[in-house]
Amino acid sequence: MSTSAAPAVFHAINPVDGSSLPETFEISTAEDVHRLASRAQVAHLTLAATRGVDRARLLRAIADGLASNGEAIVSRAHLETGLPLARLQGELLRTTGQLRLFAEVAEEGSWVDARIDEALPDRKPLPRPDIRSMLRPVGPIAVFGASNFPLAFSVAGGDTASALAAGNPVVVKAHPAHPGTSRLVADAIHAAVAACGLPEGTFGIVYDQGTTAGEALVLHPAIRSVAFTGSTAGGQALMRLAASRPEPIPCFAEMGSTNPVFVLPGALRERGAALATGLQTSFTLGSGQFCTKPGLVFVPQDGSDAFLHQLQEGVNGLGSHGMLTPGIAERYAASVEARRGSGAAKWLAGQPAGPSGPGASATAAVFATSLPAFLGDPSLQEEIFGPSTLLIHYGALDDLLAAAASLHGHLTATLHGTDDDLAAAGPLVHLLETRVGRILFNGFPTGVEVCHSMVHGGPFPATSDSRFTSVGTRAMLRFARPVCYQDFPEASLPEALQSGNPLGILRMRNGVVGRA
Structure with a gap:
């Protein structure tokens, strides 16, 4: 008499205290997947x-x-x-x-992008x-x-x-x-x-x-x-x-995405301390475990004292942040320590990590470096998944073109500035269009509105295909993929393509878009 092996199971973990939750979950087998x-x-x-x-x-x-x-x-x-x-x-x-x-x-149905080019039997030289x-x-x-x-x-x-x-x-x-x-x-x-x-x-x-x-x-x-x-x-x-x-x-x-933020000179002069508070809120929101967390912040070297003071004071006053899993917490701590030990960026603000406990937690970390150092070390572009960010000090506005040109693909880029700043930053905006899927002005990227016009994507490695x-x-x-029907009888066509437009959707018919 043969007996089958008991199914393999696992438990969920409560990340607050590291305890296993009582319910078990069977690990799906190859047969389950096939079925x-x-x-x-x-x-x-x-x-x-x-x-x-x-x-x-x-x-x-x-x-x-x-x-x-x-x-x-x-x-x-x-x-x-x-x-x-x-x-x-x-x-x-x-x-x-x-x-x-x-x-x-x-x-509503118009998303199917129905297109109709009706027959031209009398067209010369060929119908x-x-x-x-x-x-x-x-x-x-x-x-x-x-x-x-x-x-x-x-x-x-x-x-x-x-x-x-x-x-x-x-x-x-x-x-x-x-x-x-x-x-x-x-x-x-x-x-x-x-x-x-x-x-x-x-x-x-x-x-x-x-x-x-x-x-x-x-x-x-x-x-x-x-x-x-x-x-x-x-x-x-x-x-x-x-x-x-x-x-x-x-x-x-x-x-992965580190979502660069560009602080332009006018914004720094007008609201440096407020920008620091907004940045702190954004990069620690959800313990920094958002794909749109700002992980790179380009700040003018001159006139940044109020910004830096406010950021240091705010971050140094933070306690620990709960993390989603012990594994995420461990990887975050290792990444922070690796950056701290590399010498490529200096530790600017945050509390050192305490002894690891049974739960999953982390402390915020802010690093700072110069633009030449950033351009010379590709590892500084790498995402640290958790409540950490990197400040990069730059000199002239033109320096930001070199910074943006060095970036790989990201989900977002953000500019903080006055209207005059933005007008002067036209070349930067055009360059960022080639690097990200969403460009923000005077906001922070955490928070993705679900609507018709939202783009949550970007060039590799932010996504595998930036067209979507x-x-x-x-x-x-x-x-979805396009399928073409040639010389089909009317009754055999999908409703979206029938001449009478029974669905009443927007279509392109002989080059004209409408519901006719």
């Missing part, structure tokens, strides 16, 4: 044929389910991440809000056939949950919402730091799928404490695209996997 991916492949044909109104109904049902169980979801996320309840309540609202926003876009095209869903999407946003960039986050809105099934790899939160959210999605009468394979989820299940998911032939938010090392590993397949697939990875965004409704474009 879910195969179901998604079957579901794709059904989901791709649904109308936008049906996808909108699903997204709204997911949002309603999350809202109705919001207290339990937020409580569990608090246990698994240590993030404040108010922060998580806001993140839940953001998650349900973006689900409903994608529902509106799917229901033109009837040609029509639109965006169509690509197939099952593998979504990887992020550590720092257990709701908005996780199981029902923007990647899942945009993939479903575009008509694609989703299989999520839950982040091992918050499996209980992931399970509660997954339950809400499963319930919404069933309530809407959609195939079971519309949504699936796998769990793993390591990388095995995620790797199997990316390599499964049913998966047609990958969405990831996390570290540069993790993103590049998935990019290599996706490219190594017999049939390579795109991997949309949002990775992971926040905002254009995120749907990652999971």
Whole structure:
């Protein structure tokens, strides 16, 4: 008589005290991954044929389910991440809000970019056939949950919402730091799928404490695209996997970014101390565990006394910051100590790290260096994930062109200045357009508004493909591709391409955009 081995399990960790939470989670096997991916492949044909109104109904049902169980979801996320309840309540609202926003876009329908070039049978020397095209869903999407946003960039986050809105099934790899939160959210999605009468394979989820299940998911032939938010090392590993397949697939990875801030002379003269306070708030927000944290700050060498005094005083008065996981806390401490010991930048403000305890915590750190030293040491551009930032002192405004030219890709760049400063910085702005996805004026990059025009992306290594965004409704474009129909009978065309425009969407018809 043979007996099967007990399934491998793991526990979530409370980062506040390092304790294991009681519930266990089975690690998904290769068979589990195959089953879910195969179901998604079957579901794709059904989901791709649904109308936008049906996808909108699903997204709204997911949002309603999350809202109705919001207290339990937020409580569990608090246990698994240590993030404040108010922060998580806001993140839940953001998650349900973006689900409903994608529902509106799917229901309205114009996002498919329908184009019609009607036949010209009398054209000389050759007639033109009837040609029509639109965006169509690509197939099952593998979504990887992020550590720092257990709701908005996780199981029902923007990647899942945009993939479903575009008509694609989703299989999520839950982040091992918050499996209980992931399970509660997954339950809400499963319930919404069933309530809407959609195939079971519309949504699936796998769990793993390591990388095995995620790797199997990316390599499964049913998966047609990958969405990831996390570290540069993790993103590049998935990019290599996706490219190594017999049939390579795109991997949309949002990775490391240090989000440079350029303080221009006029702003420093007018509000140096206030800028320091704003910077402190921004780079320590969420314990510096945001992908848009300002990690590089270019400050004029002259006239910065009030700015530096305020920053030092504020940061030196801070206590410890809770971190998401013990591993993140350890990596942050090691990176800070490596920078401190390298001699490339001097320690300017912050409390030295204390003895490590059972929980995950860190202290803020501010470093400073000169522009020539920064230009000569590429390691100073590397992201330190946590409450740390680097000041780079520059002389003339023209020096910032050399600084910007040295940057690799980032999610954001910020300029602080007067209107006259900005007018004089035109060449800098044009250069930054080649380096980042979002440019801010007199603000701070932490905080990403979910709206139609948002761009949360940037040149490598900020993302794997700067043509796309992971926040905002254009995120749907990652999971669709154009398909052309030539000389199809009217009745066999998708509704979006039928001459009578039964969906009433915006289309390009013979070069003219309208709803006719």
